[in-house]
Amino acid sequence: xxxxxxxxxxxxxxxxxxxxxxxNYSSSVPPYLFWYVQYxxxxxxxxxxxxxxxxxxxxxxxxxxxxxxxETSFHLTKPSAHMSDAAEYFCAVSKTGTYKYIFGTxxxxxxxx
Amino acid sequence: xxxxxQSSRYLVKRTGEKVFLECVQDMDHENMFWYRQDPGLxxxxxxxxxxxxxxxxxxxxxxxxVSREKKERxxxxxxxxxxNQTSMYLCASSRGRAGNTEAFFGQGTRLTVV
Numbered sequence: 001x002x003x004x005x006x007x008x009x010x011x012x013x014x015x016x017x018x019x020x021x022x023x024n025y026s027s028s029v030p031p032y033l034f035w036y037v038q039y040x041x042x043x044x045x046x047x048x049x050x051x052x053x054x055x056x057x058x059x060x061x062x063x064x065x066x067x068x069x070x071e072t073s074f075h076l077t078k079p080s081a082h083m084s085d086a087a088e089y090f091c092a093v094s095k096t097g098t099y100k101y102i103f104g105t106x107x108x109x110x111x112x113x
Numbered sequence: 114x115x116x117x118x119q120s121s122r123y124l125v126k127r128t129g130e131k132v133f134l135e136c137v138q139d140m141d142h143e144n145m146f147w148y149r150q151d152p153g154l155x156x157x158x159x160x161x162x163x164x165x166x167x168x169x170x171x172x173x174x175x176x177x178x179v180s181r182e183k184k185e186r187x188x189x190x191x192x193x194x195x196x197n198q199t200s201m202y203l204c205a206s207s208r209g210r211a212g213n214t215e216a217f218f219g220q221g222t223r224l225t226v227v
Contacts, residue, residue, distance in 0.1 A: 044205075098210070098212050099143075099207060101216055103156040
């Protein structure tokens with residue numbers, strides 16, 4: 001069965017510092033991977049996704065993620081945090097032949113001035 | 114601009130009431146989902162539908178039912194609301210069955226059962 005693990009339910013970084021949010025997945029077949037962001041009292045918005053092709057995926061707001069099959073990871077990074085990045089981030093996985101998504105438990109990012 | 118619209122942002126209902134949460138999407142998507150979001154638990158799938166009048170149970174269907182009479186509309190029904198159903202409810206939709214398309218989410222309905 002597929003599953004998603006997000007290490008760290010809360011992450012704090014200083015403004016201008018590197019953001020690294022971790023996501024590991026388990027899947028018996030090549031997965032499709034997604035990162036979503038949720039601002040307070042809002043729905044989820046897609047940041048980026050990996051389906052096939054280049055393993056380094058660039059998304060909105062300066063975020064990117066790298067699919068590493070050998071490590072079963074899809075970590076989200078941003079070189080320089082901005083106050084507006086404070087939000088909750090969710091990693092999700094799906095696979096061919098299914099229309100269901102499995103979500104991680106989320107990581108709340110706090111950006112310190 | 115694609116949209117998933119949930120009928121209410123905030124709802125307060127009494128224990129035992131029948132509650133309807135409505136969701137409409139304008140993208141002609143085949144798939145629609147209802148999730149429940151609780152702190153520390155992430156998003157948990159309640160029900161999903163892959164076609165009109167078709168539905169499947171998700172991970173936590175107990176105490177809920179759904180209705181999809183038209184492609185664009187997916188309703189979540191709490192037959193008899195209880196305080197443990199106080200939560201944020203998120204509706205989403207997606208296209209196809211290849212698995213490689215993203216879900217689009219509504220703004221969420223924060224339900225409080227008193």
